[in-house]
Amino acid sequence: MSVLPSHLKYSETGEWIFMNEFGHALVGITDFAQESLGEVTNVHFPELGADVGVGDEVMSLESIMAAAEILTPVSGEIIEINEQLEDDPEMINDEPYDSGWLFKIAVHDEAELEDLMNPDDYQTLIDGQ
Secondary structure, eight states, X not given: OOOOOTXXXXXXXXXXXXXXXXXXXXXXXXXXXXXXXXXXXXEEOOOTTOEEOTTXXXXXXXXXXXXXXXXXXXXXXXXXXXXXXHHOTTHHHHOTTTTTOOEEEEEXXXXXXXXXXXXXXXXXXXXXX
16 A cells, blocks of 8 residues: 555646645655656656646656656646756655655646545555556
């Protein structure tokens, strides 16, 4: 069973999102997603200032086993990237819900969060895989 913090929302494609009080959200990949990907070796970040829609491919991760496209779970503007991952991409594997976050987005429509899954629903999804 994967670790799934209860304060996060989850997408079907393995991204998590944490919304703060300022309308900004941190996005990362789940513990299950990083385990499936294997040791991350390279990170290709989204463009700062990019305006993105729900489900847009915004960045990619490379591992020794595969490459993965990261989709944005909400629409908004990319306002920050986790620059620490450039020198230490393994943080995604070591701490996927903490220092291994990927990017921050200024969310256009918080109602889009309602379309994402809670931890129980996401656990049911990954149990079926």
